[in-house]
Amino acid sequence: MSDVAMTKPGHGTPSGLCRRLGRFYRASQALRGLTLASPALFVVVTLLAMPIALLVLYSFWTQNYVDIDTTLTTANYEKIASRTIYLKVFLRSVGISGLVTLLTVLLAYPLAYYVAFDVKRRKVIWLILITLPFWTSYLLRVFAWKIILGYDGVINSGLAWLGVIGEPLEFLLYNPTAVIITLAHAWAAFAILPIYVSLEKIDRSYLEAATDLGDGPVARFWRITFPLSLPGVIAASIVIFIPTVGDYVTPTLVGGPSGLMIANLIQTQFSKANDWPLGAALAVASMVTVTLIACAFVLIAKKLTERIG
Numbered sequence: 001m002s003d004v005a006m007t008k009p010g011h012g013t014p015s016g017l018c019r020r021l022g023r024f025y026r027a028s029q030a031l032r033g034l035t036l037a038s039p040a041l042f043v044v045v046t047l048l049a050m051p052i053a054l055l056v057l058y059s060f061w062t063q064n065y066v067d068i069d070t071t072l073t074t075a076n077y078e079k080i081a082s083r084t085i086y087l088k089v090f091l092r093s094v095g096i097s098g099l100v101t102l103l104t105v106l107l108a109y110p111l112a113y114y115v116a117f118d119v120k121r122r123k124v125i126w127l128i129l130i131t132l133p134f135w136t137s138y139l140l141r142v143f144a145w146k147i148i149l150g151y152d153g154v155i156n157s158g159l160a161w162l163g164v165i166g167e168p169l170e171f172l173l174y175n176p177t178a179v180i181i182t183l184a185h186a187w188a189a190f191a192i193l194p195i196y197v198s199l200e201k202i203d204r205s206y207l208e209a210a211t212d213l214g215d216g217p218v219a220r221f222w223r224i225t226f227p228l229s230l231p232g233v234i235a236a237s238i239v240i241f242i243p244t245v246g247d248y249v250t251p252t253l254v255g256g257p258s259g260l261m262i263a264n265l266i267q268t269q270f271s272k273a274n275d276w277p278l279g280a281a282l283a284v285a286s287m288v289t290v291t292l293i294a295c296a297f298v299l300i301a302k303k304l305t306e307r308i309g
Contacts (some may be wrong), residue, residue, distance in 0.1 A: 052287075055280045055283055055284060056280070056284055058276055058277050058280035059076055059077070059277060059280040059281035059283075059284045060072045060073060060074065060076070060277075060281075061073075061277040062075050062076065062277050063274070063275045063276065063277050063278065066274075068276070068277065076277050076278050076280075076281035077281055077285065079278065079281075080278075080281060080282060080285055086262075086265065086282065089260065089261065089262050089264075089265055090262045090286065090289070092176070092260075092261065093245050093261040093262040093263070093286075094245060094290075094293065096176055096179055096180055096183075096244070096259075096261060097183075097240075097241050097244040097245045098241065099180050100179075100180050100183040100184050100187070100240060100241075100244050101237050101240045101241045101244070103180065103184045104183075104184045104187055104188055104191045104236075104240050105191050105195070105233060105236055105237060105240075107184065107188065107191075108188055108191035108192040108195055108236065109195055109233070111130065111192055112191075112192050112193075112195040112196040112199055112232075113195075113199055113225075115127065115130070115196055116196050116199035116200045116202075117199065127193075127196070130189060130192055131189045131193075134186075134188075134189045138186060138249070139249065141182075141185065141186055142182055142186070142249060142250055142253050142254065143253065145178070145181065145182040145185065145254060146173065146253055146254050149172040149173040149178050149181070149254065150172075150173055151168045151170065151173070152168065153172070153173075155169070155172060156168035156169055156172070173254060173256070174254065174255065174256025174257075174258070174259065175255070175256060175258050175259055176255065176258060176259045178254040178255065178256075178259065179250055179251050179254060179255045179259045179261075182250050182254050183244050183247060183250055186250070187239075187240045187243070187244065190236065190239050190240060191236040191237075191239070191240055192236075194232045194235040194236045194239065195229060195232040195233060195236050196232070197232060198228070198229045198230075198231050198232025198233070198235075199225070199229050199232065202224075202225065202228045202229065206224050206228070207220055207224055207225070210223065210224050227305065230301065230304075230305045231305075234297075234298065234301045237297065237301075238294055238297070238298070241290075241293075241294065241297075242290055242294060245261070245262070245263075245286065245290050246262070246263045246286065246290075247261065247263060248261065248263035248264045248266075248267050251263070251264055252264060262282065262286050263286075265282060266279050266282045266283050266286070267279075269282060
């Protein structure tokens with residue numbers, strides 16, 4: 001009987017095995033999804049995970065003059081913990097990024113609200129106009145703000161021409177305020193778009209029901225619109241906060257000594273100081289800390305959303 005079964009077509013033959021595997025593949029939605037995602041996963045693993053793993057490995061090595069000692073040690077992390085300058089600069093970076101996130105979201109929300117609720121026609125054109133200034137180079141926009149805030153820049157020249165000031169204002173440039181203004185403008189589009197999408201998806205019947213129940217515009221906004229738009233606000237905040245902590249171009253060009261951030265110290269270790277292990281340790285410590293802050297923010301925002309809902 002077994003001999004007959006073995007000779008039946010599709011049993012134990014390579015073609016039968018292939019057909020069974022094909023049926024299993026078609027029946028498994030997870031396997032098909034994994035196959036579709038495999039190119040992206042390969043890119044993520046090779047271009048992101050491997051460099052990060054190498055960075056972590058470097059952070060446990062030490063620089064010995066011109067050579068690198070590959071003995072695993074936590075000396076770099078101990079050095080970071082023992083020197084207050086690193087903590088001071090990192091707290092400044094978090095503070096600047098937090099203010100940039102807050103300012104950008106506060107400025108982006110009204111514009112996103114206007115496009116989502118008040119613009120009835122040609123919304124695509126409005127979105128294109130909103131993102132149009134960001135089609136230029138990031139570096140050019142930073143230089144533009146340097147010209148605007150400079151000693152002989154647009155603001156000082158305009159105020160002097162109007163007779164408001166007798167000599168140029170020196171506090172506009174090369175300080176944390178200049179960094180906050182420049183970064184807020186540079187990342188504005190990244191805040192407007194997710195907030196707009198969140199507002200656009202709100203069911204307008206909820207607002208009509210709130211109006212029928214006697215809610216005014218302000219009460220309707222705080223009870224209906226804002227809670228339902230919180231996912232977009234949270235997404236915009238994370239998208240802005242995480243990259244701005246690691247920004248080093250803007251602090252270099254408009255920040256001055258008082259506006260330097262943690263990324264500038266990391267860049268210095270990799271270039272001028274030629275201490276790659278210490279730079280890697282600073283980078284890893286910053287990534288871990290920023291990740292913890294972002295996770296805490298998401299959890300707090302989630303609890304707040306559940307309470308408001």
